Amino acid sequence: MNANWxxxxxxxxxxxDRIRExxxxxxxxxxxxxxxxxxxxxxxxxQVTVIKEPDTQTMNL
Incomplete structure (x- = not known):
């Protein structure tokens, strides 16, 4: 089985970390x-995909 870093x-x-097929x-x-x-x-x-997180904004009270 193929494994990649x-x-x-x-x-x-x-x-x-390593991943396999x-x-x-x-x-x-x-x-x-x-x-x-x-x-x-x-x-x-x-296939590695980066997840973009939405920027957290502080609430003004």
Whole structure:
């Protein structure tokens, strides 16, 4: 079975996680030890997609 390292979408370095052809991830918090960024991703059929979170706004009371 084919397995690949997940590449950080910010700095393009390998992370500590591997995916296989049958791996399915949803809302996975990917952490990169090199750039120390955390990114939400989805994985299906070895395709990694970055999830853009809407910016949280504070409420004015």
């Amino acid at each position: 997940i590449v950080c979408p910010v700095c393009a370095n390998k992370t500590r 049958d791996t399915i991830l949803k809302n996975y918090p990917l952490y990169c030890p090199k750039c120390k960024q955390q990114t939400l991703i989805e994985v299906q059929n070895l």
